[in-house]
Amino acid sequence: MITSIFSKSKPINFIFVAVYVCLLFVVTNYSLLFSDLNSSLATLFKWAVTLFLVFLIDFIVSKNNLTQRNSYAIMTFGLLFGMFPEAMKHTDILLANLFIIFALRRLISLHSNLHIKKKLFDAAFWIALAALFYFWSMLFFALVIVALIYHSQNDFKNVIIPFMGVATVLILLLVYNIIVDDVYLKPSNFKRYASLDFTAYNSKENILKFTVLFTSYVWTLIYYFKNIPDKNKKLKPSYFLIAWASIIAILVAIIAPTKNGSEFLFLFAPFSIIMANYIEVISERWFKEVFIALFIIVPIIGLML
Numbered sequence: 001m002i003t004s005i006f007s008k009s010k011p012i013n014f015i016f017v018a019v020y021v022c023l024l025f026v027v028t029n030y031s032l033l034f035s036d037l038n039s040s041l042a043t044l045f046k047w048a049v050t051l052f053l054v055f056l057i058d059f060i061v062s063k064n065n066l067t068q069r070n071s072y073a074i075m076t077f078g079l080l081f082g083m084f085p086e087a088m089k090h091t092d093i094l095l096a097n098l099f100i101i102f103a104l105r106r107l108i109s110l111h112s113n114l115h116i117k118k119k120l121f122d123a124a125f126w127i128a129l130a131a132l133f134y135f136w137s138m139l140f141f142a143l144v145i146v147a148l149i150y151h152s153q154n155d156f157k158n159v160i161i162p163f164m165g166v167a168t169v170l171i172l173l174l175v176y177n178i179i180v181d182d183v184y185l186k187p188s189n190f191k192r193y194a195s196l197d198f199t200a201y202n203s204k205e206n207i208l209k210f211t212v213l214f215t216s217y218v219w220t221l222i223y224y225f226k227n228i229p230d231k232n233k234k235l236k237p238s239y240f241l242i243a244w245a246s247i248i249a250i251l252v253a254i255i256a257p258t259k260n261g262s263e264f265l266f267l268f269a270p271f272s273i274i275m276a277n278y279i280e281v282i283s284e285r286w287f288k289e290v291f292i293a294l295f296i297i298v299p300i301i302g303l304m305l
Contacts (some may be wrong), residue, residue, distance in 0.1 A: 002075075002289060002292050002293070002296075003072070003212060003279060003285070003288040003289055003292055004065030004285075006070060006071040006072055006075045007070050007072075008069065008070060008071070008199065009062060009069045009070055009071050010071065010264065011301075013071035013074065013075070014054070014071070014074060016054070017071070017077070017078040018045070018051060018054055019077060020078050020082070021049070021050060021051060021054055021078050021081055022051065024082055024085055025046075025047050025050055025086065026080055026087050027084075027085070028085040028088045028089060028150050029043050029046065029047070029088060029089060034122070040231045041090065045076050045091065046089070046091055046094055047086060049095065049098055050081070050088050050094060050100070051089075053094075053097070053101065053268075053269075054074055054078065055075050056101055056102075056105070056271070057073055057074055057149075057269055057272060057273075058071070058073070058074045058096070059107065060071045060072075060101070060104070060105050060269075061273060061276070063109075064108050064109060064111070064235070064238060065232075065235065066108070066235075066238065066239070066242070066273050066276075066277075067273065067276040067277055067280060070276065070279075070280055071182075072272075072275065072276035072280060073272045073273050073275070073276040074272070075270040075276075075278060075292070076271070076275040076295070077269065077272040078270055078277075079292070079295040079296065080159060080264075080268045080271070080295070081268070082295070082296070082299045083298060083299050084261040084262065084264050084265070084294060085261075085299075086211070086261040086262045087261065087262040087265040087268075088261045088263065090262045092133040093262050093263070093265050094131070095115060095130075095133045095136055095267070095286070096130040096132075096133040096134035096137045096266075097130075097134075097202075097265045097266055097269075098177065099126040099127070099129050099130035099133070099137070100125040100126070100127065100130050100137055100140050100245075100266060100269075101269050102122075103122070103123040103124075103125075103126035103127045103130070103140065103143070103144075104123075104140075104143065104241070104242075104245055104269065104270075106122045106123040106126070107119070107143055107144065107147045107241055108124045108238045108241060108242070110147055110150075110238075111234050111235055111237060111238050113151075114247075114268045115144055115272045116151060116155075116158060117157070117158060117161050119239065120144065120147070120148070120158055120161045120162050120165070121160065121161050121164060121165040121168075122165065123143070123144050123147070123165070124141065124144050124161070124162035124163070124164075124166050125165035125168055125169060126168070127140050127141050127143075127165075127166075128141075128165060128166040128168075128169035128170070129146065129169050132169070132173065132270075134241055135173070135192055135193075136194070136199065136252045136255060136256065137252070139160070139248050139251060139252055140245070140248055140252075140266075141166075141182070142244070143244055143245055144162045144171040146163070146240070146241060146244050147201050147237070147241060150237035150240070150241075151237065159212045162217075184276075193254040193257035194256075194257055195255070195256065195257045195258075195259065196254070196255065197259070198259065200259040200260065201259060204302075205302035206261075206302075208298055208301060208302055209261075209298055209299075211304060212294055212298050213264070213297070216275070216291070216294070216295075217246070217267075217271060217274075219278075220245060220274050220277075220278040221243065221246065221274055222277050223277075223281070224239070224243060224274045224277055224278060224299055225243065227277065227281060228240065231287075239277075242270045242273050242274065243270070245270040246267060246270035246271055248266075248268035249267035249270060249271075250267060251265070252266050253266070253267065256289055278293075279291070
């Protein structure tokens with residue numbers, strides 16, 4: 001039933017997901033939403049960013065034909081927020097993820113072979129900007145390198161362009177620090193902390209969530225790679241970029257200094273696209289329903305554990 005509703009790309013499907021995400025957001029941030037004025041405004045800003053992420057995923061998928069005409073990607077994106085509502089609480093990660101998706105959008109659109117230099121500059125710029133909010137976002141710069149391999153093998157000038165994008169962000173940061181704090185750089189500009197301590201995940205709720213998440217991720221990723229040869233030749237690099245983005249997102253989550261579930265936000269977008277591509281090729285309708293039901297039931301069961 002659920003998959004049949006989202007099997008078509010309709011505006012009402014976006015509304016369903018938006019309402020679901022909004023309800024999750026209110027439940028997750030209730031104490032802050034109705035606190036003092038500053039906290040309320042900051043929380044409303046997080047709500048706007050969260051909702052915009054849903055719109056952005058829908059736009060990128062439809063604009064670049066990354067799935068068939070369905071809404072499975074935003075459906076999965078919304079359900080992932082249900083599994084990891086903590087992701088809605090942290091402005092820095094929300095903004096970093098927003099900028100990474102901006103960068104991914106520019107890299108995916110390279111398949112048009114238009115304005116390649118501008119898109120490479122923009123992608124590097126957004127990734128560097130994301131790193132100011134969440135340092136390990138810088139690992140996504142590897143996507144730019146991958147994009148260069150796919151799209152600009154014979155143009156050395158394009159190799160320099162991304163570094164100019166990073167340099168632009170650094171210059172803007174220097175100017176800001178000089179004007180505001182009268183220093184060139186502050187230690188807080190780059191919080192280079194990492195952790196491989198996974199004791200925070202040592203609970204029945206988290207074990208259940210991660211078991212479902214990683215099992216689904218590995219399973220769908222295998223099918224995703226298996227089906228890439230059948231995709232439009234022009235779009236194949238875009239599909240590989242999405243796969244690489246998901247792998248980098250896993251790496252970011254592994255080394256994240258704070259492990260509370262929000263670190264998996266970077267995985268939401270690429271995994272949603274991977275999942276959508278998997279669901280649309282499954283012929284057994286009951287299996288689709290069971291697969292999606294897991295993402296709905298797991299958060300509920302987790303609350304009971």
